[in-house]
Amino acid sequence: MSQPPRHFLDLWKLEGSDLRAILEDAKRRKAARLGWPKGRPDEDAPGEGRTLAMIFEKNSTRTRFSFDAAMRQLGGDVIISNAVDMQLGRGEPIEDTARVLSRMVDAVMLRSNFHQDAERLAMSSTVPVINGLSDKSHPCQIMADLLTIEEHRGPVAGKTLAYVGDGNNVCASFIHAAPKLGFRLNIACPAVYHPDLQDLARAAQEQGQVFASDDPREAVRGADVVITDTWVSMGDTDHDERLDALEPYQVDEQLMDLARNDAVFLHCLPAHRGEEVTDEVIDGPQSLIWDEAENRLHAQKSILAWCFGAI
Numbered sequence: 001m002s003q004p005p006r007h008f009l010d011l012w013k014l015e016g017s018d019l020r021a022i023l024e025d026a027k028r029r030k031a032a033r034l035g036w037p038k039g040r041p042d043e044d045a046p047g048e049g050r051t052l053a054m055i056f057e058k059n060s061t062r063t064r065f066s067f068d069a070a071m072r073q074l075g076g077d078v079i080i081s082n083a084v085d086m087q088l089g090r091g092e093p094i095e096d097t098a099r100v101l102s103r104m105v106d107a108v109m110l111r112s113n114f115h116q117d118a119e120r121l122a123m124s125s126t127v128p129v130i131n132g133l134s135d136k137s138h139p140c141q142i143m144a145d146l147l148t149i150e151e152h153r154g155p156v157a158g159k160t161l162a163y164v165g166d167g168n169n170v171c172a173s174f175i176h177a178a179p180k181l182g183f184r185l186n187i188a189c190p191a192v193y194h195p196d197l198q199d200l201a202r203a204a205q206e207q208g209q210v211f212a213s214d215d216p217r218e219a220v221r222g223a224d225v226v227i228t229d230t231w232v233s234m235g236d237t238d239h240d241e242r243l244d245a246l247e248p249y250q251v252d253e254q255l256m257d258l259a260r261n262d263a264v265f266l267h268c269l270p271a272h273r274g275e276e277v278t279d280e281v282i283d284g285p286q287s288l289i290w291d292e293a294e295n296r297l298h299a300q301k302s303i304l305a306w307c308f309g310a311i
């Protein structure tokens with residue numbers, strides 16, 4: 001009997017050992033091609049002969065370009081479409097889309113408005129499905145973030161990460177990763193934009209060191225990494241209310257001063273300078289945002305390799 005496809009939908013669904021293997025593979029691949037032209041395939045080309053379909057229900061720069069570049073570097077190919085251009089955009093069931101694409105490509109990446117649609121796509125797909133961001137989570141981003149932290153500060157296990165701002169999809173994937181990889185996660189969000197309670201409960205059940213409050217100073221004190229994200233995510237409609245409620249959660253130099261002296265700053269981008277973070281912090285010496293953005297490519301190559309069974 002054939003093996004079920006290796007979906008990459010949410011970090012909480014995966015084994016910590018698989019996440020670790022993906023991170024180590026990403027480090028190896030990145031080091032092995034240092035200085036190479038960006039379009040040259042890796043020596044082992046584990047994506048050779050494989051095609052990734054990408055479907056976008058929302059805008060994207062990093063996810064779109066990094067997955068495309070990733071497949072080229074793995075020796076494979078991509079087919080990209082916005083959902084509105086597909087019959088999916090006219091109401092064709094996502095299950096039928098899954099069955100058709102499974103006959104034509106080797107994996108599907110979906111950026112979806114509703115997380116449930118990624119789950120439904122995976123349920124009817126016979127090839128791996130990758131969550132390239134939903135309203136509930138952003139697992140590929142967090143793999144790139146963890147890779148960036150480890151490159152600059154060593155193993156994440158035992159480190160303290162502080163997430164400040166909106167308890168959104170990015171925050172959720174950090175919660176999912178904490179028990180798997182053994183880091184402490186301090187979260188500070190206003191009560192009205194708190195993290196998902198089911199995510200917090202699961203992390204507690206898995207003995208994760210995840211602590212949520214509404215106090216940004218408490219969260220950041222002594223942290224190794226300070227992270228924030230936009231206050232208004234794609235699909236959010238309460239723009240003004242969000243800006244008001246989140247104002248006390250801006251990451252500025254005073255807040256960074258409460259973290260360790262060698263603390264680093266991360267933001268998945270796109271950023272809104274002057275809202276969730278000041279220019280001084282995001283463009284300052286502690287910021288790793290450009291390495292973080294580049295690492296979307298390296299982390300996703302290894303996510304794809306894992307989906308293809310090459311790790």
Ligand code: CP
Nearest residue numbers: 060061062063268269
């Ligand atoms: N960080 C991130 O996912 O960026 P894009 O929305 O540009 O893909």
Ligand code: NVA
Nearest residue numbers: 168229233234269270
């Ligand atoms: N939380 C943001 C992340 C964008 C990459 C959003 O969902 O819009």
